[in-house]
Amino acid sequence: MSKHDAGHKARKRFGQNFLQDESIIRRIIRAINPKPEQHMVEIGPGLGALTEEILDLTGALDAIELDRDLVPILRTKFFNYGDQFTVHEADAMRFDFQQLIQDDRPLRIIGNLPYNISTQLIFHLLSHSHIIEDMHFMLQKEVVLRLAAGPGENNYGRLGIMAQYYCKVENLFLVPPGAFHPAPKVDSAIVRLVPYKTLPYPAKDHKLFQQVVRTAFGQRRKTLRNNLKELIDSDALERIGIDPNLRPERLSLADFVKISDYLADLKG
Numbered sequence: 001m002s003k004h005d006a007g008h009k010a011r012k013r014f015g016q017n018f019l020q021d022e023s024i025i026r027r028i029i030r031a032i033n034p035k036p037e038q039h040m041v042e043i044g045p046g047l048g049a050l051t052e053e054i055l056d057l058t059g060a061l062d063a064i065e066l067d068r069d070l071v072p073i074l075r076t077k078f079f080n081y082g083d084q085f086t087v088h089e090a091d092a093m094r095f096d097f098q099q100l101i102q103d104d105r106p107l108r109i110i111g112n113l114p115y116n117i118s119t120q121l122i123f124h125l126l127s128h129s130h131i132i133e134d135m136h137f138m139l140q141k142e143v144v145l146r147l148a149a150g151p152g153e154n155n156y157g158r159l160g161i162m163a164q165y166y167c168k169v170e171n172l173f174l175v176p177p178g179a180f181h182p183a184p185k186v187d188s189a190i191v192r193l194v195p196y197k198t199l200p201y202p203a204k205d206h207k208l209f210q211q212v213v214r215t216a217f218g219q220r221r222k223t224l225r226n227n228l229k230e231l232i233d234s235d236a237l238e239r240i241g242i243d244p245n246l247r248p249e250r251l252s253l254a255d256f257v258k259i260s261d262y263l264a265d266l267k268g
């Protein structure tokens with residue numbers, strides 16, 4: 001039984017793989033670098049392997065945990081931290097992060113996320129990016145590669161474009177399966193997402209931009225001409241300097257914004 005075990009049996013349906021490697025835990029905390037004046041939010045604290053280290057360094061920590069059996073374990077374990085620590089028994093996918101804001105202090109979000117919900121959760125958080133200072137996540141390695149990929153790379157697609165529209169994305173380091181109990185079947189990695197205060201490529205209509213990206217990647221193997229035919233014809237694509245015979249993974253973020261802005265102007 002490890003220091004973080006507390007007799008709790010890991011539940012597969014909640015994606016529970018608890019961190020147990022102390023040197024990896026320290027490395028993650030160094031990367032996050034919590035400060036006393038900051039407001040941290042941890043998604044899926046589990047048995048508190050990261051929580052404990054962060055509480056020692058920061059002023060306020062809100063934790064969001066779905067597994068109701070873990071909530072009392074966390075409350076007991078961190079009772080001594082008083083008001084500094086609050087655990088919310090909630091589903092992070094439906095959680096309103098705005099309610100945590102006090103004194104206009106932006107949130108620093110961290111989480112060793114359950115891998116089955118990680119991409120949906122990141123999309124949910126991107127919609128709150130104006131109240132977030134930064135996010136550090138442990139994810140399946142492939143998801144980190146998708147978040148950080150640029151045009152022409154294998155993993156480049158909707159997730160990376162949407163993340164890079166709102167945030168600077170950094171792939172920090174790999175974490176092997178042996179760092180967890182039970183060990184997952186896949187490699188993991190830590191990613192840092194820092195929302196831009198001013199977007200480098202702001203679209204005139206954010207919703208339309210999202211729709212263009214989603215539609216363009218409807219079928220990866222097809223060209224823009226095919227995927228986008230309901231939204232924009234190939235002559236118009238050519239007029240704005242985009243080759244309709246390209247596949248969507250060749251286009252940069254700025255190209256997608258260009259298509260979206262053209263459509264926004266048409267709508268008036």
Ligand code: SAM
Binds near residue numbers: 017044048067111113
């Ligand atoms: N942070 C801990 C660690 O590093 O050892 C636990 C990580 S474990 C991979 C994922 C945690 O997220 C579990 O505690 C699980 O119960 C919790 N969880 C799963 N789905 C969740 C959701 N939708 N909202 C909040 N927490 C969730």
